[in-house]
Amino acid sequence: MMTPSRRRALGLLTAASLAALPQLATAQAYPTKPVKIIVPFAAGGRADALARMLAQGLQEQMGQPFVVENRGGASGSLGSDLVAKAPPDGYTLLLASTGTQAILPKITAKLPYDADRDFTPIALMVESYSFIGVHPGVKAANLKEFVDLARARPGEFNYASSGVGTYNHFAGEFFNIAAGTKITHIAYRGSGPSVNDLVAGHVQMMIGGEFVEVAQAGKVRILATTNPQRWPGLPDIPTMKEAGLAEFSAPPLWFGLLGPGGMPRELVEKLNQAANKAMSDPRTVERVKAAASIVRSESADAFASLIKAEQKAFGDVAKQTNMKFEE
Amino acid sequence: MSPLNDSDARAAVAPPEPAPASGANDVLLGLLFAAIGAAALYIGRDYVFGTSLRMGPGFLPRIVAGGLTLLGLVLVIRGILAGGWALPVIGWRPILLISLAVIVFAATIDRLGLFVASLLSVAIGTCAAQEIRWKELPFVAFGLAAFCTILFGYLLKISMPVWPQ
Amino acid sequence: MSEIVQSLALGFGVAASLSNLWYCFLGALIGTLIGVLPGIGPIATMAMLLPLTYYLQPTEALIMLAGIYYGAQYGGSTTAVLMRLPGESSSVVTCLDGYAMARKGRAGTALATAALASFFAGTVVTLLIAVASPALTELAQKFGPAEYFSLMALGLVAAVVFAQGSPLRAVGAIFLGLLLGLIGADVNTGFDRFTFDRPELRDGIGVVVVSMGLFGIAEIMLNLSGGPEDQGERTKLSRLWLTREDFRAAWPATLRGTGIGALLGILPGGGAMLGSFASYAVEKRISDTPERFGEGAIEGVAGPEAANNAGAQSSFIPMLALGIPGNSVMAMMAGAMLIHGIAPSPNLASTQPQLFWGLIASMWFGNLMLLVINLPLIGLWVKLLAAPYRMLFPAILLFCCIGIYTVNNSAFEVGLVALFGLLGVVLAKLECPLAPLVLAFILGPMMEENLRRAMLLSRGDPAIFLSRPISLGLLIACALVVALLLMPNFRRAREAATEA
Numbered sequence: 001m002m003t004p005s006r007r008r009a010l011g012l013l014t015a016a017s018l019a020a021l022p023q024l025a026t027a028q029a030y031p032t033k034p035v036k037i038i039v040p041f042a043a044g045g046r047a048d049a050l051a052r053m054l055a056q057g058l059q060e061q062m063g064q065p066f067v068v069e070n071r072g073g074a075s076g077s078l079g080s081d082l083v084a085k086a087p088p089d090g091y092t093l094l095l096a097s098t099g100t101q102a103i104l105p106k107i108t109a110k111l112p113y114d115a116d117r118d119f120t121p122i123a124l125m126v127e128s129y130s131f132i133g134v135h136p137g138v139k140a141a142n143l144k145e146f147v148d149l150a151r152a153r154p155g156e157f158n159y160a161s162s163g164v165g166t167y168n169h170f171a172g173e174f175f176n177i178a179a180g181t182k183i184t185h186i187a188y189r190g191s192g193p194s195v196n197d198l199v200a201g202h203v204q205m206m207i208g209g210e211f212v213e214v215a216q217a218g219k220v221r222i223l224a225t226t227n228p229q230r231w232p233g234l235p236d237i238p239t240m241k242e243a244g245l246a247e248f249s250a251p252p253l254w255f256g257l258l259g260p261g262g263m264p265r266e267l268v269e270k271l272n273q274a275a276n277k278a279m280s281d282p283r284t285v286e287r288v289k290a291a292a293s294i295v296r297s298e299s300a301d302a303f304a305s306l307i308k309a310e311q312k313a314f315g316d317v318a319k320q321t322n323m324k325f326e327e
Numbered sequence: 328m329s330p331l332n333d334s335d336a337r338a339a340v341a342p343p344e345p346a347p348a349s350g351a352n353d354v355l356l357g358l359l360f361a362a363i364g365a366a367a368l369y370i371g372r373d374y375v376f377g378t379s380l381r382m383g384p385g386f387l388p389r390i391v392a393g394g395l396t397l398l399g400l401v402l403v404i405r406g407i408l409a410g411g412w413a414l415p416v417i418g419w420r421p422i423l424l425i426s427l428a429v430i431v432f433a434a435t436i437d438r439l440g441l442f443v444a445s446l447l448s449v450a451i452g453t454c455a456a457q458e459i460r461w462k463e464l465p466f467v468a469f470g471l472a473a474f475c476t477i478l479f480g481y482l483l484k485i486s487m488p489v490w491p492q
Numbered sequence: 493m494s495e496i497v498q499s500l501a502l503g504f505g506v507a508a509s510l511s512n513l514w515y516c517f518l519g520a521l522i523g524t525l526i527g528v529l530p531g532i533g534p535i536a537t538m539a540m541l542l543p544l545t546y547y548l549q550p551t552e553a554l555i556m557l558a559g560i561y562y563g564a565q566y567g568g569s570t571t572a573v574l575m576r577l578p579g580e581s582s583s584v585v586t587c588l589d590g591y592a593m594a595r596k597g598r599a600g601t602a603l604a605t606a607a608l609a610s611f612f613a614g615t616v617v618t619l620l621i622a623v624a625s626p627a628l629t630e631l632a633q634k635f636g637p638a639e640y641f642s643l644m645a646l647g648l649v650a651a652v653v654f655a656q657g658s659p660l661r662a663v664g665a666i667f668l669g670l671l672l673g674l675i676g677a678d679v680n681t682g683f684d685r686f687t688f689d690r691p692e693l694r695d696g697i698g699v700v701v702v703s704m705g706l707f708g709i710a711e712i713m714l715n716l717s718g719g720p721e722d723q724g725e726r727t728k729l730s731r732l733w734l735t736r737e738d739f740r741a742a743w744p745a746t747l748r749g750t751g752i753g754a755l756l757g758i759l760p761g762g763g764a765m766l767g768s769f770a771s772y773a774v775e776k777r778i779s780d781t782p783e784r785f786g787e788g789a790i791e792g793v794a795g796p797e798a799a800n801n802a803g804a805q806s807s808f809i810p811m812l813a814l815g816i817p818g819n820s821v822m823a824m825m826a827g828a829m830l831i832h833g834i835a836p837s838p839n840l841a842s843t844q845p846q847l848f849w850g851l852i853a854s855m856w857f858g859n860l861m862l863l864v865i866n867l868p869l870i871g872l873w874v875k876l877l878a879a880p881y882r883m884l885f886p887a888i889l890l891f892c893c894i895g896i897y898t899v900n901n902s903a904f905e906v907g908l909v910a911l912f913g914l915l916g917v918v919l920a921k922l923e924c925p926l927a928p929l930v931l932a933f934i935l936g937p938m939m940e941e942n943l944r945r946a947m948l949l950s951r952g953d954p955a956i957f958l959s960r961p962i963s964l965g966l967l968i969a970c971a972l973v974v975a976l977l978l979m980p981n982f983r984r985a986r987e988a989a990t991e992a
Contacts, residue, residue: 107682164680165682214837436903
């Protein structure tokens with residue numbers, strides 16, 4: 001004979017397991033139909049290339065097509081918004097970046113989504129390397145000389161970015177703050193024109209990863225990498241700390257996989273493992289190198305706390321420099 | 328003669344031009360320009376103008392919108408002076424139906440997918456023809472929608488919704 | 493020199509391999525077939541077909557993508573001639589006289605002219621790329637913000653040349669185009685202008701959206717509202733080939749167009765799309781009979797088409813020589829390289845000689861394939877026009893919608909096309925010229941951006957525009973054009989004064 005309380009407990013248990021069942025079942029069976037990976041930028045470019053590599057890897061592992069869809073516009077907020085508003089069933093994913101998750105929310109008041117609540121971080125895919133590059137005509141052989149030069153002649157130097165509020169722009173401001181320099185920001189429409197003007201010497205400095213190849217041909221002089229470790233592709237280039245500017249604190253640029261807010265835990269875990277496995281495929285590791293990046297395998301939680309920390313760092317600098325889209 | 332004398336210059340520009348169909352065209356185009364320019368001036372009234380050495384985001388908008396308004400007014404005056412009040416003839420039905428067809432496609436593609444959006448848009452668009460052939464219409468609409476769905480949805484595998492979601 | 497011959501030989505060896513020829517052909521064919529669907533331009537076509545190339549070897553992939561690009565580009569010209577539908581901004585100009593020729597039953601001649609002019613330009617520029625890439629890159633590098641501003645200013649002044657009839661209306665059209673170009677976030681400050689709080693408008697309105705609406709959709713509306721005789725007018729076709737006089741008129745225009753297009757194409761950041769406009773302006777300016785332009789002048793097709801293709805080709809130069817993609821098409825090529833683990837770089841020629849020279853040689857093959865594919869197709873395209881318009885226009889309309897949607901997967905932009913279609917009808921009915929509007933729309937944002945960038949770089953000293961020789965030269969040219977435009981009027985005014 002069951003006591004009423006025991007029956008109730010059992011009933012509760014059944015109810016709970018029944019409630020949990022569909023979630024478990026979805027996570028186990030996932031994916032049963034094609035999955036969309038939204039890239040919030042135009043086709044071509046680093047984010048797009050990474051998304052396609054990831055899609056291929058996931059497709060091989062999971063047996064369903066992973067389709068890359070480019071939804072460029074408004075610095076990535078259009079595509080991100082689509083994912084923010086999609087059901088958290090794992091069939092709509094976002095290839096996000098530092099820009100969409102940590103920078104935009106700090107400089108745009110009119111963002112149509114909440115960067116924390118509306119997304120579930122799944123996997124940090126790659127960390128991209130950024131470098132301080134100067135035009136070869138600048139009379140500074142290393143970072144220290146450049147900082148001294150820029151301090152001695154305030155208002156004479158310019159740095160390029162691929163647009164207001166981009167990673168290049170922020171990194172430049174981080175640099176000005178750390179080095180106590182007044183290097184003027186010049187915004188361009190995209191990375192092509194900005195690198196072009198750096199090579200041509202119309203601007204003297206840029207911080208980013210877009211000119212590594214150009215630098216290897218001697219058209220830009222790289223002084224340091226702004227990432228915490230040296231880049232394996234250029235082992236002779238010191239970090240900022242090694243070069244004597246430990247105060248520089250811009251977090252590195254990353255690209256990662258996110259889903260809509262409130263995705264079930266099991267699904268996140270499954271996708272995290274699959275994405276990490278896809279990215280650590282030796283061929284992919286090799287290809288990622290061409291984009292001046294390294295593959296990073298982290299847990300979903302570690303990824304989430306990384307985003308949080310970065311939002312704070314970028315928010316502080318945005319406040320300090322009064323950087324905003326709306327004036 | 329002084330090149331700065333505006334009315335002289337205008338008089339110099341006006342006569343050698345091939346005469347427009349009527350002064351009404353000048354007046355209407357001028358009104359359109361002036362209205363758009365004035366609206367832009369109003370919308371952009373708070374944009375930071377800056378100085379000519381340090382231009383703000385409102386610098387060019389104000390100059391361009393102001394110039395457009397001014398040009399519009401000049402056109403209006405020229406039209407009135409030229410006279411002639413034959414209004415241009417516009418058959419509105421096809422124009423509105425074609426616009427509607429495009430807008431319906433835009434409004435339905437994301438939710439109802441390529442097939443339905445194509446079907447609706449072609450059906451509406453076809454009605455813009457001079458004489459509507461009701462017997463042909465379903466075949467044209469269905470045929471085109473099916474063709475595009477197969478071509479773009481399945482052969483080219485474009486990432487767009489194909490069926491209602 | 494012998495080094496270049498050797499490298500070219502290597503390139504032709506690579507490009508002429510059976511598999512590469514096949515992918516080049518396949519790319520050009522698919523590009524043509526999709527690009528010729530009205531409303532679908534090169535960028536949409538490339539984005540659509542990009543995934544296909546992932547499964548190929550890098551060299552094959554790039555050769556095929558390049559083929560798709562040429563094919564789609566040429567396909568865009570085809571629809572511009574046949575239906576007044578510019579697949580992309582540079583074929584806007586082809587709409588003017590190409591479509592006028594088509595309406596006079598000379599669609600075949602216009603298409604053949606476009607094909608031959610493109611092939612000629614492609615051949616010349618392929619050689620140019622092989623021989624003079626480094627030198628041309630150096631020249632392009634001299635173009636800083638000040639030079640760009642002066643170039644854009646010259647373009648804007650020249651836009652008045654596009655006017656048919658009243659210059660006052662053309663100036664109005666230019667101002668309207670400039671205003672439309674201002675929509676979006678200001679590049680220099682990130683400040684939103686005229687966006688009505690729509691995030692879709694932050695990047696501005698696409699050139700394709702504007703030109704497709706003003707030309708393509710508006711043309712359908714005008715055709716349908718113009719009465720039955722308008723709808724049947726176009727079909728009388730006479731011959732497909734060029735007459736001796738056609739050749740004589742088209743040949744020098746092609747030559748000039750090639751030079752203009754090649755030079756503008758090497759400027760990163762949108763130079764390539766200006767080539768066809770510039771060539772048209774030059775042809776109309778130097779012609780003894782400028783009044784024929786807009787009525788089906790063959791020079792108005794040959795010059796811009798040559799410039800178009802030359803620019804398309806020479807826009808590869810910054811990318812091949814420096815590894816810097818200069819426009820969105822090149823960005824897509826660079827993306828395809830990245831996918832295969834190849835970083836676009838100035839050292840590409842030494843690290844990947846097979847790929848580098850193979851790609852260059854394949855450009856010539858691509859152009860040859862284009863000619864081989866398209867000359868026989870001309871008859872077919874022209875016959876298509878014989879289909880009753882009531883069957884044709886719903887298809888054109890639908891392809892336009894799909895084409896616009898595929899560029900950014902944006903339904904909003906499709907809606908905008910309807911708006912620009914309406915604007916196009918109104919402006920056409922009020923006899924306002926559209927080409928200056930589109931040109932100003934393209935030039936305006938670049939001009940503002942570079943003006944303010946130059947002033948920022950010079951710390952507010954306007955002398956920067958006069959102290960740099962190239963900029964100064966362009967501004968002097970600007971003043972000359974203005975003087976040329978005003979002179980006849982002053983003369984007439986004086987005559988009128990003495991008569992009175």
